[in-house]
Amino acid sequence: MPSDTFQFHISARDGRARTGFVSTPRGDIRTPAFMPVGTAGTVKAMHPGEVRDLGADIVLGNVYHLMLRPGAERVARLGGLHRIMNWPHPILTDSGGFQVMSLAKLRRITEKGVTFSSHIDGSKYELTPERSIEIQGLLGSDIQMQLDECVKLPCSDAEAERAMELSLRWANRSAIAFGEQPGKAMFGIVQGGAVESLRIRSAEALAAMNLKGYSIGGLAVGEPQDIMLRMIETVEPFLPSDKPRYLMGVGTPDDIVESVRRGVDMFDCVMPTRAGRHGLAYSRFGKINLRNARHADDPRPLDETSDWEPARRYSRGYLHHLVKSDEILGMMLITGINLAYYQTLMAGLRTAISQARLADFTLETKFGWEQGDLPAL
Amino acid sequence: MPSDTFQFHISARDGRARTGFVSTPRGDIRTPAFMPVGTAGTVKAMHPGEVRDLGADIVLGNVYHLMLRPGAERVARLGGLHRIMNWPHPILTDSGGFQVMSLAKLRRITEKGVTFSSHIDGSKYELTPERSIEIQGLLGSDIQMQLDECVKLPCSDAEAERAMELSLRWANRSAIAFGEQPGKAMFGIVQGGAVESLRIRSAEALAAMNLKGYSIGGLAVGEPQDIMLRMIETVEPFLPSDKPRYLMGVGTPDDIVESVRRGVDMFDCVMPTRAGRHGLAYSRFGKINLRNARHADDPRPLDETSDWEPARRYSRGYLHHLVKSDEILGMMLITGINLAYYQTLMAGLRTAISQARLADFTLETKFGWEQGDLPAL
Numbered sequence: 204m205p206s207d208t209f210q211f212h213i214s215a216r217d218g219r220a221r222t223g224f225v226s227t228p229r230g231d232i233r234t235p236a237f238m239p240v241g242t243a244g245t246v247k248a249m250h251p252g253e254v255r256d257l258g259a260d261i262v263l264g265n266v267y268h269l270m271l272r273p274g275a276e277r278v279a280r281l282g283g284l285h286r287i288m289n290w291p292h293p294i295l296t297d298s299g300g301f302q303v304m305s306l307a308k309l310r311r312i313t314e315k316g317v318t319f320s321s322h323i324d325g326s327k328y329e330l331t332p333e334r335s336i337e338i339q340g341l342l343g344s345d346i347q348m349q350l351d352e353c354v355k356l357p358c359s360d361a362e363a364e365r366a367m368e369l370s371l372r373w374a375n376r377s378a379i380a381f382g383e384q385p386g387k388a389m390f391g392i393v394q395g396g397a398v399e400s401l402r403i404r405s406a407e408a409l410a411a412m413n414l415k416g417y418s419i420g421g422l423a424v425g426e427p428q429d430i431m432l433r434m435i436e437t438v439e440p441f442l443p444s445d446k447p448r449y450l451m452g453v454g455t456p457d458d459i460v461e462s463v464r465r466g467v468d469m470f471d472c473v474m475p476t477r478a479g480r481h482g483l484a485y486s487r488f489g490k491i492n493l494r495n496a497r498h499a500d501d502p503r504p505l506d507e508t509s510d511w512e513p514a515r516r517y518s519r520g521y522l523h524h525l526v527k528s529d530e531i532l533g534m535m536l537i538t539g540i541n542l543a544y545y546q547t548l549m550a551g552l553r554t555a556i557s558q559a560r561l562a563d564f565t566l567e568t569k570f571g572w573e574q575g576d577l578p579a580l
Numbered sequence: 581m582p583s584d585t586f587q588f589h590i591s592a593r594d595g596r597a598r599t600g601f602v603s604t605p606r607g608d609i610r611t612p613a614f615m616p617v618g619t620a621g622t623v624k625a626m627h628p629g630e631v632r633d634l635g636a637d638i639v640l641g642n643v644y645h646l647m648l649r650p651g652a653e654r655v656a657r658l659g660g661l662h663r664i665m666n667w668p669h670p671i672l673t674d675s676g677g678f679q680v681m682s683l684a685k686l687r688r689i690t691e692k693g694v695t696f697s698s699h700i701d702g703s704k705y706e707l708t709p710e711r712s713i714e715i716q717g718l719l720g721s722d723i724q725m726q727l728d729e730c731v732k733l734p735c736s737d738a739e740a741e742r743a744m745e746l747s748l749r750w751a752n753r754s755a756i757a758f759g760e761q762p763g764k765a766m767f768g769i770v771q772g773g774a775v776e777s778l779r780i781r782s783a784e785a786l787a788a789m790n791l792k793g794y795s796i797g798g799l800a801v802g803e804p805q806d807i808m809l810r811m812i813e814t815v816e817p818f819l820p821s822d823k824p825r826y827l828m829g830v831g832t833p834d835d836i837v838e839s840v841r842r843g844v845d846m847f848d849c850v851m852p853t854r855a856g857r858h859g860l861a862y863s864r865f866g867k868i869n870l871r872n873a874r875h876a877d878d879p880r881p882l883d884e885t886s887d888w889e890p891a892r893r894y895s896r897g898y899l900h901h902l903v904k905s906d907e908i909l910g911m912m913l914i915t916g917i918n919l920a921y922y923q924t925l926m927a928g929l930r931t932a933i934s935q936a937r938l939a940d941f942t943l944e945t946k947f948g949w950e951q952g953d954l955p956a957l
Binding site: 245247248272273287480502517520524525527528530531 | 620621622626627654664665876879893895898900902905908911
C-alpha cells in the first residue's frame with residue numbers, strides 16, 4: 204500500500220496559532236488557509252487561473268449543489284471536479300448536510316440520513332453518510348467531510364445534544380465508508396451548538412476516531428462572534444494538535460484573524476465572492492461599498508499597495524460605474540479584489556506566526572480596518 | 581503641426597476585398613477588423629487583457645450609454661475611456677444616434693439635433709452633431725462617428741431621403757466640430773435606407789468631404805441579407821478606395837465574410853458577446869446552443885483546434901452545466917470563445933486576401949458551418 208501522502212506539517216507556532224502546510228498529491232495547502240467557495244463547480248465570476256494567481260491553494264465544492272446539478276455521476280463521467288473546473292489543485296468538499304438544512308425543501312432527518320426535495324425542481328433525493336462519501340469520491344475531492352446535522356442557533360440543549368450525537372454516529376459511518384484512501388482525507392465535524400460540554404464531548408469522540416483532520420461546524424450561523432470564539436477555545440484543547448482544524452463557513456476577516464489566534468488552520472466563506480457580486484469590497488481599509496456615490500469621481504485605485512493588479516489598476520470611479528450599471532465585469536473585478544485581499548491576509552498571518560509576531564500583526568491589521576477608507580477627495 | 585499618424589495602408593487586394601491596417605498613435609488595427617462592443621465602458625463579461633489576447637486591436641464604445649452613465653465629463657475627469665477601461669489600444673465610438681433611436685424614450689428630432697429621455701431614469705438630454713463630437717472627444721475616442729439619423733427598414737423612399745439628407749448636413753457640422761485632430765479620425769455615415777439612388781447620393785456627398793473613413797449605416801436592422809449586400813455593392817464604387825470602410829453593427833460570421841468580399845474593412849456587432857451571455861457559441865461548426873441537453877455528458881471541448889485555450893480546455897458538458905446553472909463563468913467563457921472565433925475568422929480573411937485565395941477560404945469556411953456541429957457521442 205502506498206504511503207499516505209496526505210500530511211500536515213506545522214513549521215511554526217505563535218501562542219495557539221500555527222503555520223505550516225497540508226501536503227497532498229495535488230499540491231500543498233499553506234496554512235492558515237482560506238479556501239474560496241466554488242459552489243456549483245465554479246468560484247463565481249472568476250476564472251480558475253485567476254483564483255490560483257491570487258494565491259489560493261485549494262477551493263471548495265458543495266455536494267448539495269453538485270449532486271443536484273450536474274450530478275455526481277455526471278461529474279465523474281466528465282472526468283471529475285478538478286478536470287471539469289480546470290482546477291488541478293486540491294479541492295475540499297462539504298458533505299451536503301449544511302445546505303440541505305438551509306436550502307432544500309421537505310427535509311426529513313432519520314437515523315439513516317436525510318431526504319429532501321431539490322430547491323431547483325422539487326425532485327427527491329436521499330443523502331446518507333455513505334452516499335455523501337460516495338458523492339465526494341465521484342467528484343474526486345481531496346478533503347471530504349462527514350455528513351452532519353447542523354442545528355440553527357439558538358436551540359435547546361437537548362436539540363443540540365441530539366444533533367451532535369447523531370453527527371457522531373454519522374462520523375463513524377462516514378469513516379467506515381471512506382476507508383483508507385492514501386493522499387485523501389475525511390474530516391469529522393465537531394457539533395454541539397453553543398453548549399461547551401457538548402462541544403467537548405463531540406471533539407473527544409471525534410479525536411478518538413483518529414481522523415486526518417477536524418472541522419468545527421455549526422458556528423457563524425448568526426450567533427455573536429464571542430460565542431463562536433468561545434466555542435473554538437472550548438474545543439481546541441481536545442482536538443489533536445498535529446491535525447488540521449477547519450472552521451466551516453467562517454468568515455469575516457476579523458473572524459479569521461481571531462480564529463487563527465485560537466488555533467484554526469483552514470477557513471472557507473462565501474463572503475468575499477458574494478460581496479464582490481454586490482459591489483462590496485474587502486480591503487486593508489475595511490469594507491468599502493463601491494455603490495456609494497462618494498466613489499463616482501474618484502480616480503484612485505481601491506488599494507494602490509495591493510498585490511493584485513486589478514486593485515491597483517482600475518479606478519474607484521470606474522468600479523462604481525460598473526457596479527451601478529450591473530456590469531458583469533464589476534462582479535469579476537471586485538470578487539477578485541476581495542479574494543486577493545483574503546489571501547493577502549492569510550499570507551500575512553502565516554508570516555506573522557512564523558516570525559512570532561502575530562499579536563503585532565493583529566493590532567496593525569485591525570488598526571487599518573478601524574482607520575477606515577481613504578478620505579474622500 | 582504634427583503629421584497625421586492616422587493612416588490606412590492596404591497591403592493586398594483580392595477582388596474587391598482588401599487587407600492592410602489602420603495606423604493610429606495607439607496602435608495598428610489590422611483589417612478586415614472585428615471590433616468587440618464595449619457598450620458602457622466594458623466588453624461585457626470580459627477582462628480587457630483577454631480581449632486583447634484573443635486578437636482584438638480595437639474595441640467600440642457607445643456614446644448613448646456612456647453619456648447617460650457614467651457621463652462623458654466624468655469619464656474625462658477619470659482620465660478618459662482608455663484609462664478607465666484599462667484598454668490602451670484604439671477605441672472607436674459611435675455617435676449615439678442609433679441607440680437614441682432604438683433605446684431612448686420621447687425622442688424628438690429637429691434640424692438642430694435630437695432630444696430624448698434616458699431609458700434609465702427619464703432625465704432629458706440633447707444630442708447635436710456638435711455635442712456628439714464633444715462627447716467623443718471627452719471620451720478620448722480614436723475613431724469618431726458623425727451623428728446621423730438611422731431610419732427603420734422598411735420605410736418610404738421619402739422618409740429615407742429626408743433622413744439621409746439630414747444626416748449629410750449633420751456630417752458637415754460634425755466635420756467642422758471635429759476639425760483637425762492628427763492621429764484621430766471622424767467617419768461619415770452613408771445612409772439612404774434600401775434605395776440605391778439615395779445610397780449613392782449619400783456616398784458621393786460624403787466622399788466630397790474628404791473624410792478619413794466612411795461608415796455604412798442603417799443596415800442589418802432587420803432587412804434580408806441580400807438587401808444589405810446589394811446596398812454595400814451599390815455604395816462601394818463611390819467610396820474612396822484608399823479610406824477604410826466600416827459596416828456598422830454587422831454581423832453574423834456569414835454577413836462579415838460576404839461584406840469583406842464586397843470591400844468592407846471594419847465591423848462591430850454585439851452578437852458574439854450577447855450570444856455568449858445566453859449560452860450560444862459561434863464556431864467553425866456554425867452556431868452551437870450549449871443549453872441543449874445533447875451536451876450534458878459530452879467531455880469534448882467546444883473546438884479542439886481553437887487558438888483560444890478555454891475553447892480547448894473546458895468540456896461541453898461543463899459549459900452546459902454553467903449555462904444551465906446561470907453561472908457567470910459560463911457567460912465569461914462562452915463570450916471569450918465567441919470573440920476568439922470572430923477574431924480567428926478575421927485573421928483567416930486577412931491571410932486569405934493576402935494570398936489571393938479569398939474565394940477558396942470562403943468556400944471552406946461555409947462548408948464548415950454547413951457541416952454543422954460534431955455528431956453526438
